[in-house]
Amino acid sequence: MLEDTLLAYETRIWHFITQPQVLVALAIAIPAAIAFQYFTTSGQTAVRSAHQQYPSNQTIMSPPKEDLPPPKSDPFTLDELTRFNGTDESLPIYVSIR
Numbered sequence: 001m002l003e004d005t006l007l008a009y010e011t012r013i014w015h016f017i018t019q020p021q022v023l024v025a026l027a028i029a030i031p032a033a034i035a036f037q038y039f040t041t042s043g044q045t046a047v048r049s050a051h052q053q054y055p056s057n058q059t060i061m062s063p064p065k066e067d068l069p070p071p072k073s074d075p076f077t078l079d080e081l082t083r084f085n086g087t088d089e090s091l092p093i094y095v096s097i098r
Helices: 002-017 020-053 078-082
Strands: none
Touching: 002 020
16 A cells, blocks of 8 residues: 555656656756856855965065166157057057056
8 A cells, every 4th residue: 555655656756757847947947056056156165265375464466576677757759659559560559648
């Protein structure tokens, strides 16, 4: 009797799971759940590992260089600056800052 009842339940469950609507829902829900889990935990792991690698009193930036020459103060005229607009590939590109 118990075996017949269990077999009936298994049959009902199998028929329910193999319905097209249920299969489509599972085909969408399972990858979505996996993607959600991956994207919500991978960011936390990266942040956690960055904090472990670089404590709050340490920085990932290199220290400022001491041997740099002072900035140049060579003003360009507008005509001189137009030569360095990127049309000639042999010349660098300069940007004017006011």
